[in-house]
Amino acid sequence: MARGHVPERTCRGCGRKAPHFDLLRFVLVDGKLVEDQQGNTPGRGIYCCNQLTCRERLAKSKKIRKAD
Ligand SMILES: [Zn+2]
Structure with a gap:
């Protein structure tokens, strides 16, 4: 893998x-969190580990829904 930033x-x-x-x-x-499988869905991107615990926390986060 190439090094760098x-x-x-x-x-x-x-x-x-x-x-x-x-x-x-x-x-x-x-207002719904949709997984961006193609990586080109327009909108504000929100990132999350590919782990159930993180995805559940994300889904429950009210801060994110309020953010937009
Ligand atoms: Zn995480």
């Missing part, structure tokens, strides 16, 4: 920082 994203479930490719991207669509 890898953009990091923060998991909204646990707060861990990780390279963007290590996290799932979600986008708020009509």
